[in-house]
Amino acid sequence: MTENVQNTEDLLELEGDLAADYIEGLLDILDLDGDLDLAVVNGRATVSVTGGGEELNRIGTPKVVQALQDLTRLAVQRETGEFSRLILDIGGSRQAHEEKLRKRVDYAITQIIAGRESVEFSGLSSYERKLIHDYVAECGYKSESQGEGADRRLVVSAA
Template identity: 45%
Template sequence: MTDTTPGTKGTDTLTRLEQEGEIAADYLEGLLDIADLDGDIDMDVEADRAAVSIISEATSRDLQKLVGREGEVLEALQELTRLAVHRETGDRSRLMLDIAGFRARKREQLTEIGAKAAEEAKGTGQPVRLDPMTPFERKVVHDAVAAAGLRSESEGEEPQRRVVVLPA
């Protein structure tokens, strides 16, 4: 029976996201054991999605293997973790995985890129086309542009899809 009490939808969503985080953490702990890597799992809920991070007190070079060049291994692990969650819950997951702070640092860089592109579009009155980006990267830039008071859109086809910052 489903609880239809007013105001419980947010609680249900939070519980579901926490469950996704728990499933993901179990999956990732198994992966770390197989790879014989040390790392602690941190779980949170951010922007209506489960967020799981692998952090380590040891040299971050160990975890860099799980990040890969430009985050390629991290992206693959995120997809595998989402599949593990889907297998357990039957629901598609939007879980976000970070390893050794890679995504957090990338988010800071992308926010700066978005803010600079917004300044340029405001200053020149011309659209600013950025280099192709992953969906995660585009989302961060779109958010930064919106925070600067401008609009942006994506154009092109994967893997050449890019953000275009539009002047006011």
């Protein structure tokens, strides 16, 4: 069992290294500066790009970060032959986005306290749904995902 854990840890570290190489190449092409921090968090390789000032912040929007994350995952998968669940953060964009999601949940909970039966969130990625599920549970409320594909939505209600 320990061997499997070690192999998993090694694979995640390899994913981080490969992703960092790929992101570093993209930053060079874009002539952007940035420091890369690698970690394994919650069973996922993570690469954070920090520094680089205002120019780096321009590419740190949620849609751009998601697109770069998808490309980076594909580059890692090409090298390892394994599906990657790597997380990419640029200039703290993930934390800022998580804060926005938390505020939306806080507002939804306020509506439930005021008497609304439930509040739906749509157009979320699976990662965003996971974050919301975790936060809703921390707040003592209930959440569930409903629907399939593009119609998938998350519903928050009283516990």
